Amino acid sequence: MLSACLEFLGMGLCLLGSLLVMIACGLPMWKVTAFIDMNIVVAQTTWDGLWMSCVVQSTGQMQCKMHDSVLALSHDLQTARALTVIAAVLGVAGLVVTIAGAQCTNCIKTELVKAKVVHAGGVVYIISGLLVLVPLCWMANNIIVDFYNPDVSSSKKREIGAAIYIGWAATALLLLGGTLLCCSCPQGAKSAYPINYAPTKTISANGDFDKRHYV
Secondary structure (H helix, E strand, O other): EEEHHHHHHHHHHHHHHHHHHHHHHHHHOEEEHHHHHHHHHEEEEEEOOOOOEEEEOOOOEEEEEOOOOOOOOOHHHHHHHHHEEEHHHHHHHHHHHHHHHHHOOOOOOOHHHHHHHHHHHHHHHHHHHHHHHHHHHHHHHOOOOOOHHOOOOHHHHHEOOOOHHHHHHHHHHEEEEEEHHHHOHHHHOOOOOOOOOOOOOOOOOHHHHHHHHOO
């Protein structure tokens, strides 16, 4: 019962984390305009994402433009694109693997094999979380370094956007859910080999052990 609860909880956390990864990947708010010094009062706000850049006017109108060339992007954006897409694909693959080995399904009959499949799904989710964490931390570090760099003008300074915070939340859910899936192995399925016990010795009518047990 405990293993089933851990399995359902881990699957739910991983599913939510995978959805957040997809949301963070599509949102354009990875970098947002920093309002500092002479840049406090502006007529527009700039959002930079993995796939597009958006300009939001003070009137509420928003215009977005897709990035024209992949090669013209910075290295952190190129890496973030690749790793977040791979992490999203791994999230879908982990869901399929976990459902196939879940205790509530009959895709696999053997309990030991089902436990190994669920464990493999947990490992896939953990890898997905780590792949998301790399571009998030890399881009956040670049934003902070540029923010405190005196050579960068105030108009070009950016702050950490909502998409990065959503990505960090997704990473935490994937790592926690993947760990729960790895720990949800049932007690009876942990041993790959059955334990064979020696037969008990019988006692004869006169109180002595049966001579058949002696060589």
